Amino acid sequence: MKTFVLSLTFCLCFLQFASSQKQNLKLSSEFINGQLMASAEQYSKLVAEVPNGKFPKTFDNGKQEFSNSSWWCSGFYPGTLLYLSEGTGNAGLEKTALDKLKDLEKEQYNKGTHDLGFMLFCSFGNALKLTGDSAAYQPILETGAESLVSRYNPNTKTIRSWNHNTWKFPVIIDNMMNLEFLMQAAKTTGNKKYEEIARTHANTTLKNHFRKDNSSYHVIDYNPENGEVLAKQTAQGAFDESAWARGQAWGLYGYTMMYRETKDKTYLQQAENIANYILNSKSLPADLIPYWDFDKDKIPSDNKTYSRKDLRDASAAAIIASALLELSQYTKGKKAELYLSKAESILKTLSSKEYFANVAENGGYLLKHSVGALPLDSEVDVPLTYADYYYVEALIRYKRMLDGEPMIKI
Structure with missing residues (x-):
């Protein structure tokens, strides 16, 4: 009886919390569902381009670029398809994603990279959450986790x-x-x-x-x-003492997640510290899509990156939006409102014509204007598979909020 009462109390508290959050949401179901449907339509074009055994990386100068399964981004494509299947009910995208996982299975044994979270958890982890098929996916995830800790x-x-x-x-x-x-x-x-x-x-x-x-x-x-x-x-930022934009986004997302998983307030404080740095940066544009490096104005004019220092990074923005949505759930009052409103603003901008591609354009990718590693002249001002993943993840998280569901599926 005690367990039942506690469970009922938890459910009531959750419903009240979900209801209060829903009242504060400024983006409509029509907008979110519309972007998910448009994303699914666009990705149906990308699906037609992807060869067997390959994974999309980018679309540069009118050419598709693909990778093998060992590339760090290989898990994002099936992960995005799975999110889009959840958000739109498109069973074809789910089947495509699950079929593509067969090409990824061998990476569970890969001890030569730390990126197994991206490669396996964003793919097989999402497959497990969507299908509930623990027999098919749990052994792969457990082997992959053991490979990761070997490092x-x-x-x-x-x-x-x-x-x-x-x-x-x-x-x-x-x-x-x-x-x-x-x-x-x-x-x-x-x-x-x-x-x-x-x-x-x-x-x-x-x-x-x-x-x-x-x-x-x-x-x-x-x-x-x-x-x-x-x-x-730094390797991908402007210089050693600069704040590479996507690096700040990784940190924000990572410590927000660690607070969720541990309830250690040290991690929550750090997530808030990073969010404050990002949102209060003098170099953050009004539309909240960061330049590729927060210190880009400190690059000397004789540096080879100077002429392109004002490029934006949609991938960093997408990660920040997804992280801020979650962070808004763990804070209260004006902080929660700030994080939520900033995430909403980023989603609106990324969904505009400036960043969201027209159907059948941009190689089938969703977002334009991401930067991989400008100092290395690698993937500069192009679409990137992980930019799409975190953009769709943010849409899915927002949809769950609108529907009164838990934002994070465990």
């Missing part, structure tokens, strides 16, 4: 990111995004080591990646023997 070093107290270049033990802020994979693995397997590693990595990143203004370095290089910080740098 953990107890001396650095972090999961290694890259294996290339001259770094000794590089850890990038992006790595925060793979911790959700481990937190879920801890729940499904009952093995607390996954949670312990995720927490430890998040704590070490909090200690070493952030400046006093709460902006983040991109890369921290560690001594793998004793955990000493050897260098604080």
Whole structure:
């Protein structure tokens, strides 16, 4: 009886919370559902372009670019299809996504990358949530989680990111995004080591990646023997002391998620700190779509990136929107209203003609104007598969709010 009362109380509290949130929502069901339908129509064009065994990366200079399953972005395409299937009821997109997962299965054994959260959790994780088929997908996710923790070093107290270049033990802020994979693995397997590693990595990143203004370095290089910080740098931002826009977005999303999973208020505070840095930045445009680097105005004119320093990054905006929607659920009063309204504004802008492509244009991708790595002249001012993923995720999260459902499916 006590359990029933507690459950009933929880349900009533949730319904009241959902109702109060719904009253504050400014975007209509017609708008959100319309964007989901338009996205599904656009992705039906992209589906027709994707070869067997390949995954979409970008559309550049009129040409499609695809990758093998080992590319870090391989999980976003099936993940986006699964979200669109949920949002529109399009069973064809679900089938396409589930068929494509067969090409991804072998990556569960890949111990050469830290990006298994992107590759496996955004794909197989979403498939498990949508279909409930634990027999098909849970073993793959558990094997993948074990592959990911093989990169953990107890001396650095972090999961290694890259294996290339001259770094000794590089850890990038992006790595925060793979911790959700481990937190879920801890729940499904009952093995607390996954949670312990995720927490430890998040704590070490909090200690070493952030400046006093709460902006983040991109890369921290560690001594793998004793955990000493050897260098604080960037690889895809403007310069070592700059705030690369997508890096700030990864951090915001990662610490928001870690608060959800742990209820540790240290993570909530850090998520709010990052949000405040982003939203209060003098270089953030009025439409809230950030330039590729928050410090782009500090780039010397003799730098090769100077002539293109004013490029926007829709991928960073999409990640920020999705993260702010969730962060608004964990805060109250004016903070919650601020995060929600900013996320709504970003979604409206990304859905405008300036960023959202016309049907059959943009190679079948949804969003225009993303920047992969400008200093490396890689994927500059092009559509990117992960920009689409987080844009659709934000739409799905908002739709769930409108429908009075939990924003995050567990």
